[in-house]
Amino acid sequence: MAGDPTLIGRVTRSSTLGFVGALKSPEPEIPVFGMFCKCEAQRGKSDVLGVIYNINIEDDDLTRQIAAAERPTEEELADQQYVRQIPIEFEALAVGYRLTEAYFYTLPPQPPLALAPIRPMKSDEIVQFTNQFEFIPLILSASNLPVDALLAACLRKASVARPRQERQNFLLEAGRYCAKLLSHDLPRMDSFLRILCFEEKSAI
Amino acid sequence: MSLDLRKLLPQVDLMVQSIVSRNSRIDALIPEVLAAFAGLHSDDQELLQRKLDQAGETWPAAMPTDEEAQKTYPPPQPRREYSVFATDGSQIHPDRHSPTMYYLINIGRISLRYGSGAPPEISSVVKIYFDDDDLYDEFGSAISTSIINGKRDVLELESLASLAEKSTEQPSVALLDNGLLLWLAAQVGAHRNRPIDQLLDQYLKHMSRLQSSEALLAGFLDKPRHWNVVALLTLANTALEDVRQLTIKSNPYRGIIDRTIFSRILKPGFRSSLFIQRSKLNTAFRDAGHQVYFFYMHTGAGDNIVRVEVPEWVANSQSRLDIVHDALLQQCRQTEGYPYSLVRAHELAVVSNLDRQNLESLIQNRLIDHGLSFSQSRKAETKRWTGRKRRFQV
Known part of the structure; x- marks a missing residue:
């Protein structure tokens, strides 16, 4: 967001399961699907950690009118895309929280308050958090979400946060962990591992 | 629901019947009006001018210009x-039932x-007015909503002038979502007072700034x-000796508006000829070098x-008029007939x-922070109770 490059957006609504944030216009790299983010809760005592699973751009009558116009001008398109205040909403699934420097792989005790700043997790924070794979069951158990694609995207983000020589090993370990969790559902495991292989190729 | 639609139904039927009958009367008159319009330029112009003089400025007839009245002008080369540049304003009027008296003007x-x-x-420019000098006139009466609206109109033009002065780009068109004659001054006619005169002076000063820019x-x-x-056509069809007896009620073309004529004459994208709005107020504008002209335009949708008003320093140049005509057509293209910049x-x-409501909550919270108590009027409070969604319909 303009003025504060470390801010993705601010919370508009939240629950212990996750939070929804809004921003005016997206930067090329934030927010993106599968991104790790954090948000203060309990008056700064804890950070709720989330992964972005949906980015939603609202429309309205004027946007639809311009979209349907025969030849919208570049300037009016730029106005609609970068200037006009149509909030872009993104939704994050809570995958853990941080309290006094320790990470916990369960739902947070309290959701963040409305308008709390949402920031991307730094590479070292992602590495520390994903050194353990206990966040994976929280993602896989989420209902009505594209959990396989989300998990694969998260694992890719977690791998690129690591030094190049550690990335493949991290993805292999994560893949084994997921295979155990999905062993009861072989078609799904097969599909997930294919997505992960694709992510692996693009990450390494 | 307080409004008993069943009771209103007979009245609504009467209203619709009246509209139908008025429309058929107007439809029957239209060929005559169009013929009068077609003959306007070949009429004796000297006689027409004498009729205009006889009728005086209270008769709202437009004055023809050098452009032939019935001529139309195609869209210029884009x-x-x-x-x-465009500005528009909005306001919160003072409410004596609120915890505190203020008003607000916001210009986009x-x-x-x-x-x-x-x-x-x-950008937007927002200001809250709360001093006694802002809220009460010299006789202690609360400021009227029309004065606040007049202030808003002046601020819209001031903002437009500021945008134009900052820019070095040419050509540029400065758009208002309104006629150019200050509405407040137009409404009071000859009964202007000092605050209105002050606003009018400021308004004309900002027009001069725009001209310089x-x-x-x-x-628009x-x-x-x-x-x-239409009032001009009425004059053209009235004998000179009968002009003084002409009244709005006796006008044979009563109920017909200019748009009705031009919707039958203008092709998509075309504009009408220029006319001058005759009024005492426009005389004041003329004296300041900003006499207001107008034309009608088919937006293509x-x-x-629509009616477009321009000051004389735009109207007197064909190339400037073409720029305004073209810019408005292009602006209207994406939004089906209303300029994009004005929408925004x-x-x-x-x-x-x-x-x-948010602003009032903020004010209340700040008052409490400073240990000040406030109270809403009982009327406002009871309106809040009854204004909520009802459990049962009456």
């Missing part, structure tokens, strides 16, 4: 590069540089209900006819009920 501003590919620059000022009126050209300026200006 320009790719030009700038548009937008600058678009077509041909640059760059997004527009947007070389931005081409235009006022959607769905106009003026009948200045459906049968949408309005969006930036509008103060919603929710905005007002």
Whole structure:
């Protein structure tokens, strides 16, 4: 967001399961699907950690009118895309929280308050958090979400946060962990591992 | 629901019958009006001028200009590069039932540089008025809503002048969502007082600033209900000796508006000839070098006819008129007949009920922070009780 490059957006609504944030216009790299983010809760005592699973751009009558116009001008398109205040909403699934420097792989005790700043997790924070794979069951158990694609995207983000020589090993370990969790559902495991292989190729 | 629609139904039926009958009367008159319009230029111009003089400025007839009245002008060659500035204003009027007395004016501003590919620059100027000098006139009476609206109109023009002065881009068009004659002054006619005169002076000063900036000022009126050209046709069809007896009620073309004529004459994208609005107020504008001219334009969308008002320093140059005509057509293309820049300026200006409630909460919280108590009037409080969604319909 303009003025504060470390801010993705601010919370508009939240629950212990996750939070929804809004921003005016997206930067090329934030927010993106599968991104790790954090948000203060309990008056700064804890950070709720989330992964972005949906980015939603609202429309309205004027946007639809311009979209349907025969030849919208570049300037009016730029106005609609970068200037006009149509909030872009993104939704994050809570995958853990941080309290006094320790990470916990369960739902947070309290959701963040409305308008709390949402920031991307730094590479070292992602590495520390994903050194353990206990966040994976929280993602896989989420209902009505594209959990396989989300998990694969998260694992890719977690791998690129690591030094190049550690990335493949991290993805292999994560893949084994997921295979155990999905062993009861072989078609799904097969599909997930294919997505992960694709992510692996693009990450390494 | 308080409104008993069943009781209103017979009245609504009567209203609709009256509209149908009025429309058939107007439809029957239209060929005559169109014929009168077609013959306007060949009429004796000297006689027409004598009739205009006899009728005086109270008869709202437009004055023809050097452009032949019935001539129409096709869309100019579209320009790719030009700038548009637009402003629009919104206000919260004082409410004596509120915890505190204040009023607010919010002006939305937008600058678009077509041909640059760059997004527009947007901003808003907001001010809250709370001093006794703002809220009460010299006799201690509460400021009227029309004065507040007049202030808003002056601020809209001031903002437009500021945008134009900051820009070095030429050509540029400065757009207002309104006629150019200060509405407040037009409403009071000869009964102007000091505050209105002060506002008018400021308004004319900002018009001069716009003229110096070389931005081409235009006022855009959607769905106009003026009948200045029809009033001119009435004069043309009235014998000189009968002009003095002419009244609005005796006008044979009563109920016909200019838009009705021009919707049958103007092809998509075309504009009408220029006319001058005759009024005492426009004389004051003329004396300041800003006499207001107007033309009608088909925006190209459906049968949408709009009225465009321009000051004399735009009207007196064919190339300037062409720039305004072209810019408005291009602006109307994406939005089906209403300029894009004005849509956005309005969006930036509008103060919603929710905005007002939020502002009032903020004021209340600040009052409490300073240990001040406040109370809503009982009337406001009871309105809040009964204004909520009802459990049972009465």
